[in-house]
Structure formats: structure tokens, C-alpha cells
Amino acid sequence: MRRLLAVCAATIVLALPCQAQQGEAPLRIFGYFQNAFSYQNSSRGEVITSFSAQQLNLFLQKDLAEDFTAFVNFEVVNGYSSSDGWGSWGLEEAWVRYRWDRRLNLKLGLHIPTFNRLNDIKNRTPLLPYIIRPIVYESSFDEFLSNDEYTPARGSFSLYGFFPAGRAKLDYSAFIGNSPNIRRFTDPFSTVETQGQSGVDTTRALQLGGRLAVRTTEATLGVSGTHERTNQFVGAERFYGGDIDDYKLATRYRLGADLYIERGRWTAEAELIWVRYPNRPVPLESDLTFVYGVLGYNVTDRLFVFGTVSQNWETITQIQPRGAFSVPIEITVGGGGAAYTLTDRVVFKAQYAHARLDYGRATSSGISGFPQVSDNFTDFFSVAMSVVF
């Protein structure tokens, strides 16, 4: 695998100078942002009305040669302010692409891997009619939902393209990236021995994944999968014993399926994601399942209305200094909305969503007294403006 990466990298490096002789393309700067206003009313009686700069993405793109393009994507979420301590700002993508032809493209560098239909466009808000995206794709909820467990977040090398087959096209994409065991400055289990450069994979494992799809002008059907090793159970060995390597390298795989259909003015789309830990080192459930569906209708060329429903069945595992526990949670989100395209660059959106959380009975080691919570809901009314610049 490393030999393949080295060969591809060498191909790109050697080919670049040969093609870069014909003058330099301009550096292009563009992007988009989405500002929102939301009213939230929860079953706990909490009411929130708030404006927010939900998302801003800034792109830098430069054609390095006829078939080589460099692309950088900075992302700002929830009105990032370092001085006030809110939101986040990060480097989402920094890659160079070599396009051999439509059947083969190579992408080398940090990028968002293709998984199901939405993963690589989940943060491209102007492409989506939603303000609150299907919940595992909602980046502004990353602060309190473990969305990275559902979908792969970072790829480092991808092969992708499509093959025409009559009136259909066969899309493929395969990627390699880091496992999710990225060292942070604030690792609760770090010791002097384990401290080191942040932002690097701390294991010898890599993440592998890909998607296959059949696409026509009116429908797309795809299947996706990833395989990786995660250290998310590290710390639980103090309570359950066993080999530490089993905790550092627990296998996680995801399977996904996606469907999109366009018929006249109607559109329908659906996705399914399974996340499984087949040899988890702790006797705690940790599986995740997510499904969503959207039915849309183009009232006019500019106005799109939709109804959506999604469901998560997940068991979150928490490792704390005094014990480990897992809690089954069901999250149901239903609602609808509209998107109005004012110009090619400005889209107004409105959405209502009813989100309900049900906590089941916790399984624990060393911790007791978990309340069982059901019928815990929040209503969201949101309006937003998405602007491409």
C-alpha cells in the first residue's frame, strides 16, 4: 500500500514540472457562508432565539497545469471566536488532483472522503435545501454529537472516476486516510510517554473506504464502506482488563447505502448507515445505525419544498475516571422546509424540525444512578440565507 502511495506521489511530482511551462493560472478565492436565525423550544421549557453565523467556507483554488488542480478549504463553524471561546475554525481540505480522464482521478492530500451521497457535500450548504442537515451530517452539532463515528471525516489519498455504461454511469471512489486516533493537545489519557506532535495518527492503522454507485440522469443508487481501527475504548482497560493493544486498535467498520430519485418535479432521497465494532474490548454495546429520507417537490424553478425524517439508534460509550458506561439513545427528527433561490448565488431557506431524544437503560461499570429519559424533545424553527461568493 505504501509503495502504491509512493508511486502515485512520484508520478504527480514528476509530471508537474513538465506541464507547468505554459504560464501560470490565477489563484481563485471563493466560498460561501450560511447565516441563520433559529427559535428552539424544548420539553424542558428552555426557549432559545438566536442568530448565528452557522458556517463559512473559504476556498483557494489554482490550476497548476492542464490536469493538475490544487484546492484548499478553510471552514469556520458557529461564528468562531477564539477570544470568546465559541465555534471552531479548521483546515478541512488541502489537496492536489490529477485528472487522467473521467475514468481516473487521483486526489492526494487532506480531503473529505466520499461516503454515501452526502458526506463529501455535507458542508456545502448552498447545495442543500436544509438548515438542519440530516443529523449525522450536521457539523454545527459536532460539539455534542459524535458524528465522526458515523461518517469518515478525513481522507489522504483517493482514486475516483466513472465509467459510462449506456445511459448509466458507474461511479467509483476509494480512499485511504488516517485512523481516527489523532493526537490532541488535550488528551485526557496522555502521559509524558505518549505526548508528541498533535494532529497525527498515533497508531499504525489506516482507514480504508470507498463507494460504488450506478447513476443515470434521474436516479443514483450507491453502496459505501469503511474499515478502520479506533482507540476510543482506551481507558476502559482499568475496569475490564485485557491486552492494551485491543483497546488501542478496536476494529470499526461502516456500511452505507444511498438512493436518489428524480421524477418530474419530485425528488426523493434516502440513506442508511451502519457502524459496528465487531471485536470491541469492552462488554458494552457501541453500535450505531442511522437512516433518513427526504421527499422534495420543485414548486417552481426557484422554490423547492421538502419533508424529511431521520432516525438514529445508537449506544454511546463513555470512559470516565471512575468507570465506563454505555447508554442506548434513539434520536428521531422529523420536519420540513423550503428553499428559495433568489439568484444563482443567494438561497433563502426555512425549516421546521422536531427532534426527540429517548435514553434507554445504561450499562455500566463503577457508575450507577443513570436516569432513564424519554420524550425529551426540541422544536426548531429556522430561517437562513446561504450565499456563494
Add this chain to the structure above:
Amino acid sequence: MGRGLLYIVLPLVALVTAPVAAQAPVDVVVITHPSTEVESIDQQMLFDFFTRDRLYWKDGQAATIFDMRERNPVKEAFYKHFLGKSPSRVKSAWLKKKLMGEGDPPEALDSAQEVIERVTHTVGAIGYVARDQVVPGVKVLTVIGSSTGEPIRTAGAR
């Protein structure tokens, strides 16, 4: 009373007949640079060129696409009959490619004259205009229906 009735009826007649006038059939043709070595184009290939899934002709020549900026009967007829999609759906595909770093939308021009001018002077170019606007210096391509295998016409033959 009679004049009052007229004030009501006339605008109603205008309202009812206006859409009919707007939907009058327009004979649209796809044009290319004279050096392009084909006489016809498959509807699927045309769709792929416009959605930027396909960037090159079979001989390796880059295909430069010219669109019309404003909505007009010629543009409506082209998208409806040749591409089978509304302009907004195709624009969504372009925006996706742009925001994914995969390519730019075609250049949109202000008039048929400008489309003809640019196609005439750009090797590999494709555009569309009303048939009665075609001038020497561009080649008219027959668009073949992918499902029927028959030439597609946007209006009755003239």
C-alpha cells in the same frame, strides 16, 4: 358599465394569451466550430458536455461550452428538449462541481450573436441558438435521442 367590463376583460384576455405566446415552439439547433469532426451528437453526450461530466471530444479536443445568460424561449427549449432538465437542475450540477473543486460552469453569454461569434472562433466549442439565427461559419449538429435513436427537433421542421 360597458367600458368597465372592457377594462376587466381585456387584461384577462392578455393574461390568458400571454403564456400561449411565450410557449410558441422555437426551433433550436446545437452549433459547433466547423472543425469539429462530427455531424451529429448523441443526446447523452450533449448532456454530459453541459453538466461537465465530459470535457473532451472523442478526438481529444477540449469541448468549450457556451450557455445563454438570460432565460428566453430558445434556452427553455434547448434545456427541455435536448437536455431533458430545467436550467435550475443543471445549474445545481455546475454549482456542485464548482464547490467541490471539480470544474467551472460554462461561460454564459448575453445574446445569440455572441454565442455564434464565440463558437465560430473557438475550436471544439458548442452552443445553441434558434435555427433562423444560424450563419455560415458554424456547423449545425443533429442531436440524436439516446432512447429513440432518432433526431430530436424542438419544433416542427421548416
